[in-house]
Amino acid sequence: MTGTRTGRRGSTTAWADIDLHALGRNLERLRHGLPGQAVFGVVKADAYGHGAGPVGRALQRFGIDGLVVADMGEGITLRRAGITAPILVIDPPLPSQLRLPALHRLGATVTSAAEARALATAANRAGRTVEVHVRVNTGFAGFGVPRAELTDLLAAVAAAPALRLEGLYTHLSGAYGPYEDGGLAELERFGEAVEAARAAGRLPALVHALSSPALDRPLLTGAAARIGCTAVRCGAALFGIRMADGDPPLPLAPVMSVKARVSRVTALEPGDVADYAAAGAAPRRTPVAVLPFGFADGHHLHRLAGGVLLIRGRPAPVLGRAFMSSLLADVTDIPDVQPGDEAVLIGRQGDHRITAETLAARSGLRPSAVPLLGPRVVRRYRSNAAREDQTE
Ligand SMILES: *Cc1c(COP(=O)(O)O)cnc(C)c1O
Numbered sequence: 001m002t003g004t005r006t007g008r009r010g011s012t013t014a015w016a017d018i019d020l021h022a023l024g025r026n027l028e029r030l031r032h033g034l035p036g037q038a039v040f041g042v043v044k045a046d047a048y049g050h051g052a053g054p055v056g057r058a059l060q061r062f063g064i065d066g067l068v069v070a071d072m073g074e075g076i077t078l079r080r081a082g083i084t085a086p087i088l089v090i091d092p093p094l095p096s097q098l099r100l101p102a103l104h105r106l107g108a109t110v111t112s113a114a115e116a117r118a119l120a121t122a123a124n125r126a127g128r129t130v131e132v133h134v135r136v137n138t139g140f141a142g143f144g145v146p147r148a149e150l151t152d153l154l155a156a157v158a159a160a161p162a163l164r165l166e167g168l169y170t171h172l173s174g175a176y177g178p179y180e181d182g183g184l185a186e187l188e189r190f191g192e193a194v195e196a197a198r199a200a201g202r203l204p205a206l207v208h209a210l211s212s213p214a215l216d217r218p219l220l221t222g223a224a225a226r227i228g229c230t231a232v233r234c235g236a237a238l239f240g241i242r243m244a245d246g247d248p249p250l251p252l253a254p255v256m257s258v259k260a261r262v263s264r265v266t267a268l269e270p271g272d273v274a275d276y277a278a279a280g281a282a283p284r285r286t287p288v289a290v291l292p293f294g295f296a297d298g299h300h301l302h303r304l305a306g307g308v309l310l311i312r313g314r315p316a317p318v319l320g321r322a323f324m325s326s327l328l329a330d331v332t333d334i335p336d337v338q339p340g341d342e343a344v345l346i347g348r349q350g351d352h353r354i355t356a357e358t359l360a361a362r363s364g365l366r367p368s369a370v371p372l373l374g375p376r377v378v379r380r381y382r383s384n385a386a387r388e389d390q391t392e
Helices: 004-008 020-033 044-048 052-061 072-080 100-104 113-126 147-158 184-199 218-227 299-303 356-363
Strands: 014-019 038-042 066-069 087-089 107-110 130-135 163-169 206-208 231-234 256-261 264-268 286-291 308-311 314-319 327-330 342-349 352-354 378-382 388-391
Touching: 014 020, 020 038, 020 052, 020 378, 038 052, 038 206, 044 052, 052 066, 052 072, 052 378, 066 072, 072 087, 072 100, 100 113, 100 130, 107 113, 113 130, 113 147, 113 163, 130 147, 147 163, 147 184, 163 184, 184 218, 206 231, 286 314, 286 342, 299 356, 308 327, 308 352
Parallel strands: 014 378, 038 066, 038 231, 066 087, 087 107, 107 130, 130 163, 163 206
Antiparallel strands: 014 256, 256 342, 264 286, 286 327, 308 314, 308 342, 314 327, 342 352, 378 388
């Protein structure tokens, strides 16, 4: 079960297994639950820590309709990684970045007529047509064109032959909250914007509003279909991470597991302490496993105190708080732990499973923040259960 690759690279002691097969299954399931909708995969922040290049290429192989990133630099990275699928950049281009969409065939977001005109000038100079998506502000963080300016912006895009209107979109903050109808009011505002674009004869082919937490809420998927949405953007769901509580009507598999090898087995004597704060002195002799995984490897893990990891198929309580590059686990109830044993920090071992959602709840983080790991944690990619493809 342990990776041959890791064995060869004897220096690898902490790694993340990225199951590209699970990624493909998640995409299939999402497609199945959203008939007729184009699916855009959001791979910003290095594909939520899963690796933008390998994940982007895998999604492209699986037939994703397009990819979404936060900024131009991430888009260029994907092009250099061999992605030919459409790429939408969420942040509108800065004045210094106006040439990049034309040069790298990146879809640009525009949120004002002035941005559209500046982008058109740069596209003309480059002699290329640039695809644009207009983002509409429906009440979230001031992102997007105010609805009152939408038709002027659409007119400015239509007046620029170097720009091709590809999409109209918004992002629903309410979908990330606990309420079944969260995001519905924003979606209704978006519906008015869609109607205004339609009335002006300028409704593009791609109309998108829903992201991961909205995809299993019939109230939102139904309303989106009614107002004419034709696409969804999802990140977390593709990675099998649930952003909101509730039973998943779409069964999604986690894509990332995080593992480390026990580096030492030692013991705390009565009165010894397990971390700098010297808070909890061991009341009794405590056998401990040292794991090469500290807060530099996953900042949230220093909040693991009170949590567990898995060794030999059993839960081992984390002792104290993690150090920069290691942490201690209490192995009193797990006999025969040896250096080199594989420990699971996120994922399954034996009958036990630790999910990103559990860690998020314990650490107060958003679930999508959990897979953002430090640079020491090597990522290993598998396309099926038996074979490893690449190491990054
Ligand atoms: C990050 C992001 C998404 C993806 O959100 P998930 O909840 O991960 O699906 C979609 N749209 C926009 C505009 C985003 O910034």
